[in-house]
Amino acid sequence: xxxxxxxxxxxxxIAIGTTLLVVVQSNPVYSVxxxxxxxxxxxxxxxxxxxxxxAVIQIIxxxxxxxxxxxxxxxxxxxxxxELVTSGILExxxxxxxxxxxxIAFAAELAWALNRSSRLAxxxxxxxxxxxxxxxxxxxxxxxxxxxxxxxxxxxxxxxxGAITLAGRQLTEGAxxxxxxxxxxxxxxxxMAEGGRAEGGRAQL
Amino acid sequence: MAPASRRAGERALIPSVAIAQLVxxxxxxxVLLTAxxxxxxxxxxxxxxxxxxxxxxxxxxxxxxxxxxxxxxLAMKEDTRPKAADPILFALAPIISAAAAFTxxxxxxxxxxxxxxxxxxxxxxxxxxxxxxxxxxxxxxxSMGVYGIVLAGWSSNSxxxxxxxxxxxxxxxxxxxxxxxxxxxxxxxxxxxSIREIVDAQAGAWLGFIPRxxxxxxxxxxFIFMTAGVAETNRAPFDxxxxxxxxxxxxxxxxxxxxFAMFFLAEYINMVAVSAIASxxxxxxxxxxxxxxxxxxxxFLLKVGFLLFFYVWMRWTLPRYRxxxxxxxxxxxxxxxxxxNLLATAAGVLYFGI
Amino acid sequence: xxxxxxxxxxxxxxxTIGTAGxxxxxxxxxxxLSLEVMLNAxxxxxxxxxxxxxxxxxxxxxxxxxTVAAAEAxxxxxxxxxLFRHVExxxxxxxxxxxx
Numbered sequence: 001x002x003x004x005x006x007x008x009x010x011x012x013x014i015a016i017g018t019t020l021l022v023v024v025q026s027n028p029v030y031s032v033x034x035x036x037x038x039x040x041x042x043x044x045x046x047x048x049x050x051x052x053x054x055a056v057i058q059i060i061x062x063x064x065x066x067x068x069x070x071x072x073x074x075x076x077x078x079x080x081x082x083e084l085v086t087s088g089i090l091e092x093x094x095x096x097x098x099x100x101x102x103x104i105a106f107a108a109e110l111a112w113a114l115n116r117s118s119r120l121a122x123x124x125x126x127x128x129x130x131x132x133x134x135x136x137x138x139x140x141x142x143x144x145x146x147x148x149x150x151x152x153x154x155x156x157x158x159x160x161x162g163a164i165t166l167a168g169r170q171l172t173e174g175a176x177x178x179x180x181x182x183x184x185x186x187x188x189x190x191x192m193a194e195g196g197r198a199e200g201g202r203a204q205l
Numbered sequence: 206m207a208p209a210s211r212r213a214g215e216r217a218l219i220p221s222v223a224i225a226q227l228v229x230x231x232x233x234x235x236v237l238l239t240a241x242x243x244x245x246x247x248x249x250x251x252x253x254x255x256x257x258x259x260x261x262x263x264x265x266x267x268x269x270x271x272x273x274x275x276x277x278x279l280a281m282k283e284d285t286r287p288k289a290a291d292p293i294l295f296a297l298a299p300i301i302s303a304a305a306a307f308t309x310x311x312x313x314x315x316x317x318x319x320x321x322x323x324x325x326x327x328x329x330x331x332x333x334x335x336x337x338x339x340x341x342x343x344x345x346x347x348s349m350g351v352y353g354i355v356l357a358g359w360s361s362n363s364x365x366x367x368x369x370x371x372x373x374x375x376x377x378x379x380x381x382x383x384x385x386x387x388x389x390x391x392x393x394x395x396x397x398x399s400i401r402e403i404v405d406a407q408a409g410a411w412l413g414f415i416p417r418x419x420x421x422x423x424x425x426x427x428f429i430f431m432t433a434g435v436a437e438t439n440r441a442p443f444d445x446x447x448x449x450x451x452x453x454x455x456x457x458x459x460x461x462x463x464x465f466a467m468f469f470l471a472e473y474i475n476m477v478a479v480s481a482i483a484s485x486x487x488x489x490x491x492x493x494x495x496x497x498x499x500x501x502x503x504x505f506l507l508k509v510g511f512l513l514f515f516y517v518w519m520r521w522t523l524p525r526y527r528x529x530x531x532x533x534x535x536x537x538x539x540x541x542x543x544x545x546n547l548l549a550t551a552a553g554v555l556y557f558g559i
Numbered sequence: 560x561x562x563x564x565x566x567x568x569x570x571x572x573x574x575t576i577g578t579a580g581x582x583x584x585x586x587x588x589x590x591x592l593s594l595e596v597m598l599n600a601x602x603x604x605x606x607x608x609x610x611x612x613x614x615x616x617x618x619x620x621x622x623x624x625x626t627v628a629a630a631e632a633x634x635x636x637x638x639x640x641x642l643f644r645h646v647e648x649x650x651x652x653x654x655x656x657x658x659x
Contacts, residue, residue, distance in 0.1 A: 019573055019596055023580035028588050029294070029359065035592055035602045036352070042599055049566070049610040056341040058602075061625050066595070068355070068378060068633050073636045075359055077643050083466070105592055110571050114564055126577050128289025132615045134338065134398060140615055141622070152626050159630035167637035 007048055014041035028074045032067055039063040053134050222522030230333055233310055236434075240528035241473040242272040248517050255521045283461035287362055294360035299460065299467035306474035309346045310341040313481050314401045316491050316502035332401065339400045340388050343482055347384065347437060351377050353471065357460070372528055373439055373446035379535040380436035380443075386543035387430040390550040391486045393420055400482070404490035418489040423550060427487045429543045434479035438472060438533065445528045480512035481505075486508075488512075566607035573600035577588045580586045587642075591635050 025031065037083040039062050048053035141149055244263070246269065253260025263267030286295055314332035336342055351374045358370020395403040403419075410416045420427045436443040460468060484490060488508045492503030526534065577600060600625025602621045609617015639649070646653050 008565060014578075015569070015574060019576050022596065023576055023589075025585065028586060029291075029571070031589055031592055033294075033352075033356075035595065038596070039599070042603060043565065045603060046606055049606050051606050051618050052336065053341070053620075054606060054621050056345050058625060059345040060341065060348055062595075062599075063630060064345060064351070065378070066629050068351055068374070069632060069636060070350075070588065070592065071352075072357055072374075073640060075355075075367070075371070077640065077649065106575075109623075114567055117564065117567070120310050120652055132618065137615055137622075138619055139618055145619055145623075148623060152623055155631065156626065156630050159633050163633045163637035165637075166634070167640040178414050178589075183625070185570075 004048060010044070011041045013043035013050065014038070015045065029071070032070050032074060034062045035070075036067050039067070052134070053132075053137060218350050220459075226333070233315075233333060234307070234462045237307060237310060237474055238470075240477050241470050242276070242478065244291045244473045244513065245272040245275060245469075247513065248520075251514065251517045255518070270458045279462055279466045280303055282462065284462040285432065289362045291360040293364070294356050295497050296464075298357035298360060299464045299471070300353075300516070301356065302350060302471035303347050303474070305350035305353060306478065308349075309343055309475075309478040310481070312336055312342045312400060313478070313485065314404065314490065315481070315505050317374075317498045319499050335399060335401055339398045340392060340398045340403075342383055343478075344381070344388060347381060348378075350437075350475065353468075355488040357468070360522050376439070376443065376446065376531060376535070377437055379532060380433045380539070383429055383535065383543040384433040384437060386540070387426050387433060388486070390423060390426045390543075390547045391419060393550050393554055394422060404492065406483050407489040407491050410494075414494075416489055416492065416494070418487060420487040423487070423546065425542065425546050426478040426550070427483070427524075429539060429546060430487065431479075431515075432539060433535075433543075434483065435516065435519065436531070438475040438479060440472075440476065440516060442523040442526050444520075445525060445529055445531060461500065461515070476513060476516055477509065480509045482517065483512055484508035563607055563611045570604040570607070573597075573603065585650050585652065586606065587639050587651050588636075591632065591639070593629060594635075596633065598624060626644055633652045 018034045018041065022031045022034045022038065025034075039058060040107050043055040043058050043063075046058065061189070249271065250260040250268070261271035264270045264274045279458045286292065311333045312335075314335070316332075354370050354377070356370075358366045358368075358373075361367070391403060392398060395405060395406045397406075407417050407419060415421065435441075439446060484505065489504075490508075491498075491505040493501065493504035493507075496503060560601070570629045574597055577596035580596060580601065581590050584590050584593060602624055605617045605621050607617075609615065609620075642654065
């Protein structure tokens with residue numbers, strides 16, 4: 001087995017393992033951290049695919065900025081650990097059979113598509129090609145994809161304004177924040193342990 | 206002991222270059238730990254002298270063994286953990302901080318290529334890895350360092366820790382922007398992202414005696430980089446979140462013994478990393494007059510040492526910024542300045558064709 | 560060495576895990592996280608195709624996907640914060656006012 005194949009399996013195992021845990025386990029803070037682990041595994045895969053620039057950009061933007069945002073929101077809202085799937089959707093047999101059938105159909109479709117693609121003769125270009133250098137990517141970005149680039153920058157501006165408007169502290173809501181009842185039913189783990197954290201989390205920063 | 210490739214009739218099982226690489230990795234690690242210990246000593250001595258007192262003098266000659274005494278003291282303390290603290294995160298946070306601090310050194314070169322007086326077949330660069338996106342790597346690792354602090358505050362389950370952690374991490378991510386823009390301006394000047402190539406672009410001198418360092422081409426960029434670096438590492442005058450008088454000790458209030466030592470270590474290694482990268486990007490790395498290129502690492506050490514001294518000097522001279530002043534400075538002054546710096550650098554490169 | 564199919568299978572598996580998360584989790588933030596997982600799976604297949612077809616288009620499109628995902632995460636989380644102020648819970652089943 002080539003060294004590259006071993007590395008692929010290692011990074012793939014990291015990615016799948018952490019992603020599975022993200023979806024399966026119940027503590028949201030752990031979910032965010034496991035997702036960061038998944039991003040690191042994927043970044044390793046991008047390096048294997050000769051895209052080091054995108055790998056580092058993924059760590060900077062996704063793992064370093066977006067996930068910090070998620071973590072801040074999780075900590076500020078201080079949501080209690082949820083129980084998995086309590087809504088009773090999975091109880092009825094009709095839902096289960098239809099769900100299983102759809103899942104099997106989806107899996108069959110994927111398997112068919114992958115089987116077909118492996119039989120087509122992909123013209124795989126020179127496998128020892130060096131990775132695309134950053135100047136090359138930059139040139140393509142600013143020449144062929146210039147419009148998309150500018151549109152994306154406006155999109156980010158709009159998103160910033162939207163986020164600030166939606167989540168910004170409104171003075172009329174300030175009274176509501178302080179008047180949370182002491183023993184509300186949404187808390188599954190009770191007691192003073194969480195109370196201190198909640199106060200700290202809601203305080204003015 | 207002859208290198209493996211020179212033994213007659215045998216194929217090298219492990220190429221000598223690989224062994225050299227591993228040795229360099231180990232060497233860098235050891236040097237960083239020693240540097241952290243040295244920083245502890247230097248900080249206390251310089252602080253003492255600035256405050257017109259002597260500093261450590263009892264342990265060893267001139268108090269040089271003081272860091273050793275500190276480490277022994279910290280190691281022998283009881284490792285406490287608050288009862289309601291999240292055990293996994295509480296243990297993980299200092300590890301993330303320290304790991305992120307050390308990882309930044311994976312791409313920092315500290316010397317020219319050398320073959321160790323002919324021991325190796327081919328010259329090996331004095332650095333762990335010469336990645337061609339090295340500047341972005343530095344930036345990525347700085348982003349990862351935020352998590353150690355955030356998790357420390359959250360997992361301690363205490364008001365002071367959480368507030369300190371959230372403020373500290375908000376400060377770090379705010380100053381990362383100016384940090385990145387200053388890096389981008391150097392990128393524009395040098396035309397490459399690999400730190401080794403940036404240093405090599407600073408070789409030589411104008412008029413025979415002014416070295417071609419980027420600090421002369423971009424003084425504002427250097428100022429922005431050092432300021433953002435100081436803010437990133439949570440050092441004075443930007444250390445409000447861990448100021449003793451304000452928030453007990455911020456995010457590391459609940460830590461003791463070796464975990465606290467890890468945070469301490471992470472802070473000092475971050476300082477060394479910022480100084481090393483600044484001296485590579487702006488002060489010409491290992492190039493300098495009088496010494497031949499293969500002794501360039503001496504110049505590198507001198508430059509890094511000077512910047513570290515400057516760090517300590519700033520801490521004990523300048524008053525502390527209040528948190529809102531700190532954030533206003535980062536967003537309303539430093540960020541626009543770094544954008545203007547980047548635009549001016551790009552315009553200059555286009556116009557003068559540097 | 561790892562063939563294109565390896566990467567596509569991995570991308571499919573990650574996408575499936577993400578979809579399961581979006582459909583099954585009862586916490587709005589975890590639903591958003593699973594959405595990010597799905598976007599990452601797609602990124603992986605873009606880059607794999609870009610590599611095996613020898614074009615840099617894959618990397619550039621991933622660049623845009625990451626940016627758009629950032630914008631969407633920001634707005635999504637702002638919405639979550641605004642909703643939480645009203646209903647004090649993160650269970651998506653609590654938001655039923657537009658139903659029927």
